[in-house]
Amino acid sequence: MLNLTYFSITGNPAFPGSTTDNGANWIGYIIESAPASACLLNWNYAFGGATVNKNIVPAYSTGVLDMVQQTSELKSGVGLKPSPYDWTTENTVAAVWFGVSISLA
Numbered sequence: 001m002l003n004l005t006y007f008s009i010t011g012n013p014a015f016p017g018s019t020t021d022n023g024a025n026w027i028g029y030i031i032e033s034a035p036a037s038a039c040l041l042n043w044n045y046a047f048g049g050a051t052v053n054k055n056i057v058p059a060y061s062t063g064v065l066d067m068v069q070q071t072s073e074l075k076s077g078v079g080l081k082p083s084p085y086d087w088t089t090e091n092t093v094a095a096v097w098f099g100v101s102i103s104l105a
Helices: 026-033 067-076
Strands: none
Touching: none
16 A cells, blocks of 8 residues: 555655656646645556556556556555545545546646
8 A cells, every 4th residue: 555644645656656758647637736735645556558457468567557456456455444544435536547648737
């Protein structure tokens, strides 16, 4: 699981993380656009170049988790609502994206 704090809202790696153009992606845009007083935490389980299921189509690199594995990590991590991340359906937005990422620069 990523090590998030209120001072490091994207956990590891440092913001904006690894994107195809080294800039903010859609979640980065939301984070950058939020008021400074907002408490936003972001869990990003994505891997660039991932496939849906590496047993059907292998990834370009052995270290890339496919979408099945990413979903499993989410469910066994933040999906268990570990302390201190006491998220609820009232204060949380969840998104799943599979496809081409774009930058909003």
